[in-house]
Ligand SMILES: *[C@@H]1O[C@H](CO)[C@@H](O)[C@H](O)[C@H]1NC(C)=O
């Protein structure tokens with residue numbers, strides 16, 4: 404009853420070939436195949452594939468510990484306290500253990516006295532409401548009915564706090580490290596490093612990172628795989644942690660250059676291209692619905708909203724260099740008043756009054772998203788959540804980030820206009836955008852609306868939710884990734 408080798412995902416294909424010559428002589432191989440066959444049978448009966456990446460159609464299953472196999476075949480073996488099954492219907496890729504780190508690596512890094520956003524201090528409001536921020540009650544005047552209740556003044560650098568909180572409450576969390584597939588390191592690296600980014604002392608930017616790694620490397624469960632089954636969340640962009648690969652070797656910490664970090668998966672709001680351990684996750688925005696009904700209500704609201712302008716542009720940084728592309732767009736917008744809605748966050752407080760940015764995004768068909776200080780920004784998500792269609796000017800902006808989240812075909816949900824062509828006058832923004840018919844626009848908007856659940860951080864209400872948000876997509880993905888790696892380590 405020889406069966407063909409299990410279907411595997413691409414990244415393991417080459418590995419498979421290289422071991423093909425060895426494995427058929429290995430006794431555990433046949434055990435594995437028998438087990439696989441039973442699994443495949445169960446799966447074919449019971450499984451409905453989830454709708455989204457990461458791909459879970461792989462038929463490879465975890466190889467159980469040998470004693471489990473023995474139990475299957477022999478009648479009466481008594482075992483003291485059998486471990487719970489590694490994979491269950493509720494947790495198909497296993498469980499997570501979250502380290503209880505010394506508070507110097509997380510809680511102590513949070514400013515205690517600064518609970519609402521303040522434009523002069525990026526650290527404010529980070530911990531409020533478990534990272535979701537204070538309620539944005541100002542939207543009561545702007546949004547109908549109860550829609551404002553899903554909105555919060557959320558700090559854009561708070562993903563490390565939100566993830567930590569959500570993992571502690573996760574249904575697949577275990578407090579027994581022996582039963583874990585994956586290990587979470589709740590280190591607030593964004594806060595630890597961010598505090599020292601604008602000071603000259605690079606050793607301060609590295610200190611917490613070094614101490615944390617020293618701590619975690621002493622843990623029994625780190626040593627087993629040298630960190631490849633560990634993951635964390637970093638609330639600032641990747642370039643703040645790669646000083647040794649920075650051209651001038653000046654900016655940021657060297658955390659992600661440290662050898663011990665090379666196998667650790669990290670969720671980060673902007674990743675380095677081609678860096679497999681960096682997984683980009685959406686910036687936290689202010690929209691955090693508590694139930695699927697609030698989400699659907701919002702989707703209906705933005706679908707029907709009357710959008711009177713063609714496009715909007717938000718200036719988030721009022722002190723731009725004179726030749727900056729954003730300056731060019733803002734004067735263009737000023738000259739096209741009937742078509743463009745300009746928001747100047749230097750003149751109005753965009754942080755504490757969300758209506759300043761939300762109203763124009765709701766009222767425009769498209770929103771212009773040039774590069775900010777790095778290739779991507781929170782504005783991408785603010786735009787899409789308001790049902791406005793993103794217009795990008797650089798290919799690297801969002802198209803090469805957020806693979807787990809944004810639709811694969813850029814033209815299905817966005818518009819691309821080359822910034823060079825805008826600069827030299829070959830492309831006029833309004834001419835490009837006016838070429839799209841009402842029908843085209845509607846189609847793109849539907850795609851944007853369909854994407855929203857995956858790019859937001861829902862506010863779990865008593866743990867009951869019926870849709871997968873950005874956090875769920877991240878967790879499912881990393882567990883799947885680590886599970887597959889462990890299967891291969893066992894298999895070889
Ligand atoms: C199986 O184990 C139980 C409890 O240890 C014992 O009472 C029973 O007699 C055993 N049965 C057989 C068939 O060995």
Ligand SMILES: *[C@@H]1O[C@H](CO)[C@@H](O)[C@H](O)[C@H]1NC(C)=O
Nearest residue numbers: 511512513514515516517518
């Ligand atoms: C927080 O603010 C209160 C009142 O403004 C002040 O008494 C206290 O010392 C502050 N604590 C810290 C840690 O700054």
Ligand SMILES: *[C@@H]1O[C@H](CO)[C@@H](O)[C@H](O)[C@H]1NC(C)=O
Nearest residue numbers: 600601602603604605652653
């Ligand atoms: C930082 O250090 C460099 C040289 O090490 C020095 O030129 C510069 O003035 C320093 N900047 C500040 C803000 O201290």
Ligand SMILES: *[C@@H]1O[C@H](CO)[C@@H](O)[C@H](O)[C@H]1NC(C)=O
Nearest residue numbers: 625626627628629630631892
């Ligand atoms: C982990 O790293 C140590 C030291 O570099 C090495 O001796 C060991 O083989 C590694 N273990 C694994 C599982 O990679």
Ligand SMILES: *[C@@H]1O[C@H](CO)[C@@H](O)[C@H](O)[C@H]1NC(C)=O
Nearest residue numbers: 699700702703704705706707
């Ligand atoms: C949207 O508009 C359609 C047609 O006018 C209407 O039937 C529907 O109830 C509206 N939906 C919402 C959520 O307002």
Ligand SMILES: *[C@@H]1O[C@H](CO)[C@@H](O)[C@H](O)[C@H]1NC(C)=O
Nearest residue numbers: 821822823824825827828829
């Ligand atoms: C303007 O820029 C575009 C895109 O880079 C280029 O294809 C085009 O040839 C340029 N036109 C002129 C007149 O420079």
